[in-house]
Amino acid sequence: MAMLLFGIQGLFAQSYGAQYTKMHVVNVELDGSVTIQVSGQGRYQKDAMDQARKNAVYNVIFKGMKMEDQNSLIVRPLIYEVNAAEKYASFFNSFFADGGDYVNFVTMSDRRVGTSTRTKNKKDKQVGWTTTVRVLRPQLEAFLIERGIIKK
Secondary structure, three states: OHHHHHHHHHHOHHHOOOOOOOEEEEEEOOOOOEEEEEEEEEOOHHHHHHHHHHHHHHHHHHHOEEOOOOOOEEEOOOOOOOOHHHHOHHHHHHHOOOOOHHHHHEEOOOOOOOOOEEEEEOOOOEEEEEEEEEEOHHHHHHHHHHOOOOOO
């Protein structure tokens, strides 16, 4: 159990207020999906892009999102349960694994030419990537209900 908890906490370390994680809600679509400008960090560009997508989905599930300079949530989290990430650690470890089910709920279709930026940190040998993604929130909610993670 300790390995699972450590694994899930390590997986989302960037979502817990790390300096290089930036998230900005671009738009909330009429179908309930959310367009987000998000950043991720990784050893290579592909890793950073994958982490950015994971950060977006994670925040939609657990944290919700606010508009910049406002206190009110514009996207409420799908899960309000305290410690849900730890309670369902085995599910979320596989859900957020490389190539896991999270990829079915995030699309890069809203990305525009010139909106993605890459940064390089030579000291830590890390690449940062900021891009625009759309999280398919209604489909994600239905998936979590079907799996018994959230109640209807």
